[in-house]
Amino acid sequence: MKRIILFSFLVFGVHTAFAQLTVAKEIFTRRDTLQGSLRPERTSFDVQRYDLNIKVDIDKKNIVGYNDITFKVVENTSKIQIDLFENMQIDSIVYNNKKLQFKRELLATFIQFPTPLQKGNQEKIRFYYSGSPVVAKRAPWDGGIVYSQDTNGKPWVAMACQGFGASCWFPVKDSQSDEPDFGASIKVAVPNGLKNVSNGRFLGSEDLNNGYTRWDWEVKSPINTYDITINIADYVHIHDNHKGLDLDYYVLRANEAKARKHFEEVKPMMDCFQSKFGEYPFKEDGYKLVETPYLGMEHQSAVAYGNNYLQGYLGNDLSRTGVGLLFDYITIHESGHEWFGNSITSKDIADMWIHEGFTQYTEIVFAECQFGYEKAMVYAKGLQNNVSNDRPIIGHYGVNKEGSGDMYPKGALLLNTLRHVINNDAKWWAMVFKYSETYKKQIITTQTVIDFFNKESGINLTPIFNQYLRYTTIPELEIRKKDKALEIRWKTDEANFEMPIVLEIKGVKNRVNVTNNWKKLEVKTKSISEVHPDKSAFYIKY
Structure with missing residues (x-):
């Protein structure tokens, strides 16, 4: 809980002392190791x-x-x-x-x-x-x-x-x-x-x-x-x-x-x-x-x-979209932890995104249950404004050290992105349900999570997990005009990155698989300005 509270107070302009584990530490003490x-x-x-x-x-x-x-x-x-x-x-x-x-x-x-x-x-x-x-x-x-x-x-x-x-x-x-x-x-x-x-x-x-x-x-x-x-x-x-x-x-x-x-x-x-x-x-x-x-x-x-x-977070909306005022943030978020954090627990607090990313995602899930998919995606997109990309989500192991507070919104947005990468809601919800049941009352690691979703999806999602969890940047979509055609690629820190994206062009949605290598975009337009990636379903830079 602690990390999102601190961050949201910064969002609303209260600039006070940081929590003990929020300020980055490059040198660790004997006490850190003992703990x-x-x-x-x-x-x-x-x-x-x-x-x-x-x-x-x-x-x-x-x-x-x-x-x-x-x-x-x-x-x-x-x-x-x-x-x-x-x-x-x-x-x-x-x-x-x-x-x-x-x-x-x-x-x-x-x-x-x-x-x-x-x-x-x-x-x-x-x-x-x-x-x-x-x-x-x-x-x-x-x-x-x-x-x-x-x-x-x-x-x-x-x-x-x-x-x-x-x-x-x-x-x-x-x-x-x-x-x-x-x-x-x-x-x-x-x-x-x-x-x-x-x-x-x-x-x-x-x-x-x-x-x-x-x-x-x-x-x-x-x-x-x-x-x-x-x-x-x-x-x-x-x-x-x-x-x-x-x-x-x-x-x-x-x-x-x-x-x-x-x-x-x-x-x-x-x-x-x-x-x-x-x-x-x-x-x-x-x-x-x-x-x-x-x-x-x-x-x-x-x-x-x-x-x-x-309603909301002390009467405020963390997403700044209005959707966050439709429910009590503390009731929903802290109760979501009963499944993610309390039942499924990370072995080391460096992997606390397993608690916080999944739990912030439960807010999106609740919004969808109560108010429908469109409002849930509005809430998800609003959470993008809370990501600072200051440090990797995964912290240092063995020294009681968490990663960035981005583990909350960025972790949730990673999961929302994965849902749309899989592009099959029946399969996605079955996977999430099975994940919760498979590791119920167990202690796991980030690798456990990645291995599970790779196996259940039948897709190598490791590069996607790595990009969002281990770097301070998110996938950047690049589109250029070359030889009267459009080309597209992902710019990422993670090598061999591959992820689909939905592009809206003249009111028509096109699902395109994109890699780190430039490829011709087979669409009926020659104007980059007419290409609009779906930034609600996919957390990307464009």
Whole structure:
């Protein structure tokens, strides 16, 4: 979520500090490597489950508690890495009722076992910790915890840590490469009179007789660690059900009436997305929207919502076409992440276009479901204005580094272009549906995506993927007049580039296959000015 929010604020003229991972970095630090790379201390074990049990002291802005980390040993090892930000304290790490030795280096905690752990064994440690998590200054553009108040003066607290790191607030294997296979439990004690809402299903609450009530939640599905969250407020719970899917909304007390009306949009959204991308992937955990003091985030089965019950993006249209004001951007975009980002996850955040490009494409899909193809293409073309082509979409691997914020609009426009390259809607939607189902609840790479679409389309799409993902330029269509005829070619960074284009000439549409080599354009015109490429269906320069 974070990247598009920052970019759109720039679009609307708010020139403030960039998010932590948005400014290009050419030199990477040891901390970047510790957070982003995969070494034996990380790859030797596979997390099976997290069981988090904490108390949040809002007045002191402090967290205290523990995380039980259950894991399977993949390779014999005596040392593993668990992450926790430097400003947080480790109270002890317990294994088989004995305290373990550990060494801290920046955010990494290297835990030493007295005897080697054997491959195939399942083990569990209890990691006791405490401290005051970093307070976000402008969530979700930066990461950390948010302390606010509702209109009645009651505390309103929430967490947003995508890119920044889940280890900013609890001990965790902080890598997208490993999700807990069997979910998590999140037990959070908060001051009496407030509720905590986290991911998954609500199991119940318990008055601890010390001024705090603990709220227990259970996630059965694998979950990205940055998706695990807390939301603390005087919430009102609204329950609904749509065709067998539980819909739950937790909103501030003052907003109950408007929320009941506004969130009706979720039902046609679910109908659209499930028809195009398959069944909601976390049905066992339910679907929730939770009102937050920041704009939004794709927290799995507890989607953060802070768009003030407005259409568009805080009342603005990112496409600047009018189509973006026909739906609530945050509801649609963040919910789209349930399929793309939460279900299908990139192994390294350098490939975050797999999350963000596909999810911005869900906006185009929803617009088409609701308002028709023509308006969807108007919206898609409007998104072209948000592409800066400043850096490649794919970032640097192994250093917790995302690529350009273009991963949102340019990634979506790549997919829209591919749809029209394939030129068979029945085939395209079948491919997208199969992609969502094939890699449901899996962790993949860019190469996985390319291989899938190559195979299913029967077309070598690799050069097209590469041009849009790995370069700062897009295909440039060149037309020239030579010997009383017109010639056409693509100018690209990627060698051996081939892609069709639709040209409108005197009201007639002509589909032409174009390569990097000049070829004669077999059309009934000798005037370049009469040739108009379709720049809504294809994201190109001309």
